[in-house]
Every structure is written in C-alpha cells, then in structure tokens.
Amino acid sequence: MEAIWLYQFRLIVIGDSTVGKSCLIRRFTEGRFAQVSDPTVGVDFFSRLVEIEPGKRIKLQIWDTAGQERFRSITRAYYRNSVGGLLLFDITNRRSFQNVHEWLEETKVHVQPYQIVFVLVGHKCDLDTQRQVTRHEAEKLAAAYGMKYIETSARDAINVEKAFTDLTRDIYELVKRGDITIQEGWEGVKSGFVPNVVHSSEEVVKSERRCLC
Amino acid sequence: MEKMEPSRQEVQPAACKASPPYSLESLSKKHCQNQGNLLHFDRQAPGRLTTSPTLRRLRSRGCGSVRGGARGTATAHAPPQHVALEVRTWCDLQEYPGSASPLSNKCPPESEHIWYVCVDTSRFYEHRRSSVVLNLPGLEVFPGDLLVSAGAADYLCHPLLLLNSESKKPRWPFSKRGVQGKDKNKHISDLEDCLSSLKITDFRDYEFHTLKIFMNTLKYLQTHEYLLDVDLWRLFANLEELSQTSFGFVNSLFHIFKDYVDICETSPSLDFISVLTKYFRGSLCQSHQTYCLNYSAAVFYLESLKQRHDFGIYLKWCEQHDQCRRLHLPELLVAPLHRLTRYPLLLKNIWKRSTDSTEKIMIYSIKEKVEKAIQDLEGKVKWLDNFQKFRHLQEIVVWPPLWDRDKRFFIPECLKHIFKEHMAENILSPTNRHLLYEGKLTLAESTRFLDVYLFLFDDFLLVTKTKRNKKVKKLGGSDPGLMCPSLTAELQTVIREGGSCTVIDQPIPLDRLLVRGLDPLHVSVFGLRNAFLIQHENRYRQCIAAFLLQAQTENIKRTWIAQITAAISRFTKSQETKKLSSFPLPAEPSGI
Numbered sequence: 059m060e061a062i063w064l065y066q067f068r069l070i071v072i073g074d075s076t077v078g079k080s081c082l083i084r085r086f087t088e089g090r091f092a093q094v095s096d097p098t099v100g101v102d103f104f105s106r107l108v109e110i111e112p113g114k115r116i117k118l119q120i121w122d123t124a125g126q127e128r129f130r131s132i133t134r135a136y137y138r139n140s141v142g143g144l145l146l147f148d149i150t151n152r153r154s155f156q157n158v159h160e161w162l163e164e165t166k167v168h169v170q171p172y173q174i175v176f177v178l179v180g181h182k183c184d185l186d187t188q189r190q191v192t193r194h195e196a197e198k199l200a201a202a203y204g205m206k207y208i209e210t211s212a213r214d215a216i217n218v219e220k221a222f223t224d225l226t227r228d229i230y231e232l233v234k235r236g237d238i239t240i241q242e243g244w245e246g247v248k249s250g251f252v253p254n255v256v257h258s259s260e261e262v263v264k265s266e267r268r269c270l271c
Numbered sequence: 272m273e274k275m276e277p278s279r280q281e282v283q284p285a286a287c288k289a290s291p292p293y294s295l296e297s298l299s300k301k302h303c304q305n306q307g308n309l310l311h312f313d314r315q316a317p318g319r320l321t322t323s324p325t326l327r328r329l330r331s332r333g334c335g336s337v338r339g340g341a342r343g344t345a346t347a348h349a350p351p352q353h354v355a356l357e358v359r360t361w362c363d364l365q366e367y368p369g370s371a372s373p374l375s376n377k378c379p380p381e382s383e384h385i386w387y388v389c390v391d392t393s394r395f396y397e398h399r400r401s402s403v404v405l406n407l408p409g410l411e412v413f414p415g416d417l418l419v420s421a422g423a424a425d426y427l428c429h430p431l432l433l434l435n436s437e438s439k440k441p442r443w444p445f446s447k448r449g450v451q452g453k454d455k456n457k458h459i460s461d462l463e464d465c466l467s468s469l470k471i472t473d474f475r476d477y478e479f480h481t482l483k484i485f486m487n488t489l490k491y492l493q494t495h496e497y498l499l500d501v502d503l504w505r506l507f508a509n510l511e512e513l514s515q516t517s518f519g520f521v522n523s524l525f526h527i528f529k530d531y532v533d534i535c536e537t538s539p540s541l542d543f544i545s546v547l548t549k550y551f552r553g554s555l556c557q558s559h560q561t562y563c564l565n566y567s568a569a570v571f572y573l574e575s576l577k578q579r580h581d582f583g584i585y586l587k588w589c590e591q592h593d594q595c596r597r598l599h600l601p602e603l604l605v606a607p608l609h610r611l612t613r614y615p616l617l618l619k620n621i622w623k624r625s626t627d628s629t630e631k632i633m634i635y636s637i638k639e640k641v642e643k644a645i646q647d648l649e650g651k652v653k654w655l656d657n658f659q660k661f662r663h664l665q666e667i668v669v670w671p672p673l674w675d676r677d678k679r680f681f682i683p684e685c686l687k688h689i690f691k692e693h694m695a696e697n698i699l700s701p702t703n704r705h706l707l708y709e710g711k712l713t714l715a716e717s718t719r720f721l722d723v724y725l726f727l728f729d730d731f732l733l734v735t736k737t738k739r740n741k742k743v744k745k746l747g748g749s750d751p752g753l754m755c756p757s758l759t760a761e762l763q764t765v766i767r768e769g770g771s772c773t774v775i776d777q778p779i780p781l782d783r784l785l786v787r788g789l790d791p792l793h794v795s796v797f798g799l800r801n802a803f804l805i806q807h808e809n810r811y812r813q814c815i816a817a818f819l820l821q822a823q824t825e826n827i828k829r830t831w832i833a834q835i836t837a838a839i840s841r842f843t844k845s846q847e848t849k850k851l852s853s854f855p856l857p858a859e860p861s862g863i
Contacts (some may be wrong), residue, residue: 126609130649
C-alpha cells in the first residue's frame with residue numbers, strides 16, 4: 059500500500075522579530091498573505107505535504123517561533139526536536155542579518171546531540187529598493203556556515219515553495235543516506251503513515267506499529 | 272512556588288437528576304451493599320456522555336433530547352456540538368436530602384477533596400464501557416475531562432488518594448509492593464484494563480484540552496492505585512488552574528462579542544478592554560508564569576518517567592487519542608508557553624487596529640505588561656536554572672584536603688582541624704559567579720591520560736577529574752528526576768552513577784591564566800591530537816602549574832580556546848572598571 063507520506067519532518071522557523079516568519083509559514087501552508095499578521099492562538103504548528111519526487115511525499119510540521127524571540131531560555135527545549143530550520147532575516151533590516159550568527163550559535167548549543175539542517179532565507183525580497191543586505195554577502199555568510207541561501211517574498215509568493223521544498227529535499231537525502239536516522243524519543247523525523255488501517259481507537263492500540271517505509 | 276490548592280469543600284457526589292434510576296440515594300445504598308450488584312446500565316441514558324459514534328447517531332435521530340446543564344453554566348458556554356453534555360453541580364445536591372452517602376462519609380470533613388461524581392454504572396454488571404464524570408467545583412465540565420468508570424467512585428474519597436495533599440499521598444514504588452516478574456505482567460495488564468475502561472470526551476478547541484487528557488488520565492489511574500508515585504504537580508504544575516483561568520478569559524471575551532453581535536442596537540460600544548484588563552492585570556500572566564517556570568523541569572521529569580513500562584503504556588494510550596493529533600506529551604507541554612508568547616502579538620494587532628486614542632493607550636499598556644511578564648519569566652527561568660545547577664555542582668565537586676592534594680604537606684592529625692575548609696559552598700555559590708563553559712577533556716600526564724572535566728567560571732577555571740562510582744549510589748543520584756535539566760549529559764551520567772568531580776589543583780584565576788593552542792606538528796610527536804596548554808601563573812608571573820589538554824576534535828579545542836580567551840578579556844575589563852569606579856555597578860535588570 060502506498061504511504062500518504064514517507065516521513066514527517068519537523069521544521070522550525072527562527073529569526074529576529076518582524077522578519078516575517080509567520081507570513082512565510084502562512085504563505086506556504088495556506089497560500090495567502092495577510093497584510094496584518096494574526097497569530098492564531100491555539101495553533102502550535104502548521105502542516106503541509108510536499109512532494110519531493112512523483113509519488114514521494116513528505117509531511118512537514120512547521121513550528122513558528124513568533125513572539126518567542128526574546129524568550130529563549132524556555133523555548134530552547136523544542137529546538138532539539140527539529141530536523142531542519144529556516145533561518146530568516148529581513149533584507150531591508152541589516153540588524154536582523156547581523157543577528158544570524160547569534161541565532162545559529164544559540165541553536166547549535168540546544169540541538170545537541172542531534173543535528174539540524176538550516177537554510178538561510180533573505181525575506182521580503184519584493185522590497186528590493188529598500189535593500190540593506192546584498193545578495194552577495196548573504197551568500198557568503200551562508201556558505202561560511204554550510205547553508206544554502208535563498209531570497210523569498212511572502213507577499214509576492216517568490217521562492218516560498220522553493221525554500222521549503224529544497225530544505226525538505228536536502229533533509230530527505232540525509233535521511234536516505236543514513237546520516238539522519240529516526241530515533242526513539244526524537245521528533246525530528248518520523249516514519250510514514252499508511253492509510254486505511256486505523257478505524258477506531260481500539261484498533262489504534264493494535265496497529266500502533268507503523269509502516270517503516 | 273506554591274502548589275495549587277483546591278478550595279476546601281466537603282465531598283459530595285453529584286446527583287443524577289435527569290436519570291431517575293441512578294438517583295444518588297439508590298446508588299450510594301447499593302455501593303455499600305455490594306459493588307457487583309449495581310444498577311442497570313442504560314447505554315442510551317440521556318445523561319450519559321459518550322464518544323461512541325453509533326450512540327451519537329442514535330441520539331441525533333431524536334431519542335435523546337438535548338438537556339441543558341443544571342444552572343445553565345457549563346453547557347451554555349460550550350459550543351453547540353457539545354449539547355449532549357449534562358452538567359451537574361453540587362448545588363443540585365441541596366435538592367437531594369439523601370445525598371449524605373457513604374461515599375462522603377468516608378471522607379474526613381476537612382478533606383481537600385474536590386471531585387464531583389456523576390455516576391452511570393455498569394462496570395460490575397456487565398463488561399461494557401461505562402462512564403463517570405469527574406467534575407470540579409468550578410462548576411464546569413471542561414472538554415477533555417474524563418469519563419471514568421464507575422468503580423472510580425469508590426476510590427475517589429479514599430484519603431490516601433487525595434492527590435493534592437502531599438503529606439497524605441503514598442509514594443509507593445511498585446517494587447515495594449512486590450510487583451515483580453509475574454506480578455509485574457499482571458500489573459501491566461491490569462493497568463491496560465483500567466485504561467480500557469476509560470473514555471474521553473471528544474470536545475476540541477478548548478484551553479489546553481489535550482494536555483488535560485493526559486493529566487486527567489493520570490489522575491484517573493492514580494485513583495485506581497496505578498502510577499501512584501508519579502508526581503502530578505511535577506509534570507503538569509498548575510495546569511488545572513491555568514486551564515480554568517484561560518477558559519474564563521476566552522469565555523468572557525467570547526460573550527462580550529456575542530452580546531455585541533446579538534444586541535448591537537442597544538450597546539454601540541464593544542467593551543472588551545475591561546475583560547483584557549481584568550485578566551491580563553489579574554491572574555492570567557501569573558498562572559502562565561507558574562506553569563512556564565516548571566516547564567523545563569517537567570520535560571526533564573518526563574524523560575526519566577519514560578523509562579518505566581507502566582508509564583509508557585499510559586503515555587501511549589493518551590497519545591493515540593485522536594485529539595492529540597499524533598503529538599506527544601513533550602510537545603503538548605509547551606502549548607501554554609506558546610500561548611503566553613502570542614498574547615503580545617495579538618494585543619499589538621488589536622492596538623494597531625484600534626481607532627480610539629484612550630483605548631489605544633490602554634491596550635498598549637496591557638501589551639507592555641504582558642511583555643514585562645515574559646521578560647521577568649525569562650529572567651526567573653535563567654536564575655532558577657543557574658541556582659539549581661550550582662546546587663548540583665556543590666554536591667558533585669569534591670575538594671580534597673591539602674594533605675591529600677599534595678603529599679609533600681605533612682599535617683599531623685591533631686593539626687588538621689586548622690585546615691577545615693568551607694570552600695565548596697562559598698566558592699560555588701550562584702550569587703558570586705556564573706558558569707560560562709564546561710566540558711570533558713583528556714589531561715596528558717607524564718605517565719598516563721586522565722579524564723578531566725573543566726568548569727570555566729567568569730573569574731576562574733577549575734580542573735577536576737571525574738570519578739565514576741558504579742557501586743555506591745548517592746541519595747541525590749538515585750532519582751534522575753530530581754536532577755537539574757540544565758546539567759550537561761556528561762555530568763548527569765556522573766551523578767546517576769554516584770560519581771564525583773575531584774578538584775585536581777587549586778582554581779586558576781582568569782588573570783593568572785595563559786592559554787595556547789599547540790601546533791599539530793609539535794604535539795603529534797607525543798601522540799597528542801587537538802591539544803592545548805593551560806598555564807597557571809602566580810602573582811610574580813611564575814608558572815606554578817601547567818595542563819596539557821586534549822580535545823576530542825579540533826573544533827572542540829578551538830571552542831575551548833575561544834571561550835577561555837573571551838572570559839579572560841571580559842574578566843580583565845570588569846576588574847579595570849571596578850578599580851576605576853568607586854560606585855557599585857547598577858543591579859542587573861531581571862530579564863538579563
């Protein structure tokens with residue numbers, strides 16, 4: 059039976075406040091752009107399926123960290139349960155770019171002993187006239203940390219899909235190669251889900267072993 | 272930190288007004304006679320809560336009329352899909368003189384017991400699932416609250432099971448009760464049976480309802496004498512209170528909007544500011560703070576509990592519930608934290624859209640207040656982390672006396688009292704210093720390699736050798752749940768094994784310390800890799816100690832050198848400013 063998804067990856071989106079984390083996630087998961095962001099209370103994460111190859115789907119569980127930028131001592135606990143992350147800065151805000159280093163250091167400490175794959179995202183690229191960070195220097199910084207760099211815009215829907223799917227594909231390759239493995243007690247990568255097996259709560263108990271694709 | 276104190280009330284099981292065969296009088300009588308000889312189970316009794324799709328279908332075909340709650344409290348607040356709910360409050364009991372049941376007699380009047388029981392029994396009559404509503408004196412049935420089997424009624428008033436009174440609560444590890452081998456299997460299967468007799472309402476979109484599923488299931492199991500030694504507070508802290516406060520807030524807000532929509536001609540203004548003020552200036556932030564302060568310790572405690580088979584069964588049972596959306600307890604525990612951090616964002620949006628200038632000022636000040644609360648919390652969490660960490664360090668760092676440190680010094684027994692050192696407590700006090708960096712390295716001695724653990728504080732470096740002690744378990748080390756989550760994995764292992772970190776040499780003040788990375792060419796001759804050298808100089812700049820340290824990787828080595836160098840320069844700078852200014856430094860704000 060074909061799995062609905064092969065794996066579930068958990069991603070976090072981090073970066074300074076007002077760089078557009080929530081907007082990027084909303085654009086990706088709901089396909090819309092809200093002029094005024096409305097943080098939905100009660101929604102802890104967003105989900106979307108991504109098809110990385112025909113028939114091969116990955117479920118992404120994306121955790122927004124909006125509002126927690128200055129609240130790190132207590133939120134660090136869930137860094138470690140992510141396999142990947144989008145590290146955002148705002149291309150019209152130099153400061154947010156300068157803080158990228160700090161964000162990386164912060165996460166590096168807290169994801170141990172697991173590893174996390176980051177992509178550097180220069181957000182709000184539709185505002186090119188107000189640009190304060192050149193593409194060249196962002197690419198250099200990304201390369202220094204072994205990350206990919208991509209420029210996106212949630213407003214104009216530029217590269218939003220690409221940012222997420224590229225990251226997903228990279229993680230998938232690492233999982234396929236065995237560099238990242240599914241581990242008990244770690245939420246970063248989970249194995250796939252096969253439909254039509256589970257009907258009721260009683261049966262969930264019996265068929266709790268999921269298909270390892 | 273104070274624990275949640277339930278209101279003092281006598282236990283009074285609620286009556287089942289709507290379903291006459293279950294009147295409390297008859298119930299209690301039969302309860303004392305014989306449990307096996309209980310009432311008929313009416314699966315379609317209107318008062319019965321159910322998650323069964325079949326039953327719901329039957330009801331929606333018209334056999335069960337919708338009943339409002341007694342006092343119209345909880346049901347009125349509940350979304351329309353929850354109408355099958357029948358709420359009973361203790362007020363109803365006044366109408367039932369016979370309610371002085373043996374159940375309540377079992378309980379001492381001063382008991383802090385808070386359960387309300389609405390019974391629908393069948394457990395002993397037939398092996399079908401049945402339910403009891405455990406309710407709180409807040410008079411509302413909260414979604415995610417449990418429907419538990421009738422057998423629970425017997426245990427609910429047992430003084431040993433008063434969950435909120437620490438002193439009375441038995442802490443029996445299962446081993447003490449002889450649960451081993453065969454018994455253990457039976458214990459597990461009994462636990463599974465117990466869980467299978469439990470159902471959860473399928474209400475969604477409520478205040479931390481998924482978390483409450485976990486909490487209430489655990490409570491239920493504890494009333495059945497399972498997992499009694501699991502500390503409910505350490506896992507869920509003040510969740511009950513937090514959930515009620517949040518629910519109250521959302522509810523009041525919702526009602527204001529609803530009233531506004533319903534009767535907008537008569538009340539042109541939408542006065543939700545008063546609700547915002549009431550809750551945000553009231554207990555909402557405080558409740559979140561209490562919860563969040565416990566959060567990291569809870570996650571850590573959970574990790575230690577996961578090793579247990581019986582706890583694992585409980586977790587799996589809850590996690591498989593639809594409402595948990597394949598999420599696990601660790602990630603659900605974070606929900607209240609997310610909630611708190613989103614409040615300023617929401618308030619900011621309201622502020623942006625508001626047109627009235629006084630309203631704008633009010634909203635802004637509320638937003639500021641919440642942000643301040645979060646900032647305070649961050650400060651408190653850090654402080655607590657640091658405090659606990661130092662407490663553990665005091666425990667595991669051993670300072671050998673002078674004569675043990677260096678055999679040159681001869682101190683006769685009669686003189687030893689002069690050298691009584693109270694070093695450990697003073698030197699490792701959280702108020703005096705901060706731990707900047709730490710980790711395991713290998714120390715190259717002339718004849719051997721030694722496993723060492725280094726602590727870099729903001730004013731000195733401490734080199735200790737780790738000693739494993741697998742036989743003797745220290746008291747503090749026997750319960751990993753008591754350990755500090757901020758300790759490194761290595762130190763946790765040391766503690767778990769009852770080991771210690773023995774100080775090798777005196778602390779090296781940072782202004783007397785030299786660090787240099789060693790050229791790979793130089794040291795490879797001696798079979799050393801990723802090595803660096805630490806020198807300790809005395810006041811006259813003479814070297815009095817040297818440590819040749821080896822790191823696992825080149826990266827770790829570089830980090831160590833960078834950390835030490837940065838600490839030295841910070842320390843020197845702070846010394847200079849101390850000398851320059853005769854004024855004391857201003858106190859740090861709580862958030863830093």
